[in-house]
Amino acid sequence: MRIHALPADVLDRARARAGADEHHELHPESPGAPLRCCLRRAGDGEPVVLFRYSPTAGRGPYEEVGPVFAHVEPCGGPETTAALPEAFRHAQRLLRAYAADGRIHGGEVAAPERLEDGISGLLDDPAVVEVQVRSASHGCFLFAVTRD
Structure with a gap:
């Protein structure tokens, strides 16, 4: 990921x-x-x-x-791009999978302890090019995940 x-x-x-x-x-x-x-x-x-x-x-x-x-000022960016950010693992997340044509290709709500498994499961589908992780309560975009 x-x-x-x-x-x-x-x-x-x-x-x-x-x-x-x-x-x-x-x-x-x-x-x-x-x-x-x-x-x-x-x-x-x-x-x-x-x-x-x-x-x-x-x-x-x-x-x-x-x-x-x-x-407001540039920062160093994420500490890593290889692991899910700890700051966003405390609550349920909405996972939306997208195909290359920009259409939704599945999704689910994942509990904090199932976040990584949910993302991996969606990325296992070869038609999925990106999974968006969003706030389940507000729907706000948090970050995107692609295959390595």
Whole structure:
């Protein structure tokens, strides 16, 4: 499995617009906010930008837009892209599998202890090119997973 945070170009655009309009809210601090740039929770005093994001998987009628948080200043990104981020393993997650044409190709709700098995099971289908991991309560995009 390979874990994907938000792409650098998406983050660069959001950071450049932080606080400039209603779609790029600047928050001087939001402790505990789930950061999609480095796949951890924000700490005290870390400025973040809250903005709209549409993952590249999910095109046409399957395209979704939702709110995501990222550091205002560039960070080092995720500690690893080979393991699921610990900061996002505490609750049920919605897993959505997408085929190369951008259509949903399955999905499930996974309990924290079944998250890795659920993702692996969806990626076992050769038609699946990406699994999106989302908040089960809010539907927000957290990160994407592809095969190694």
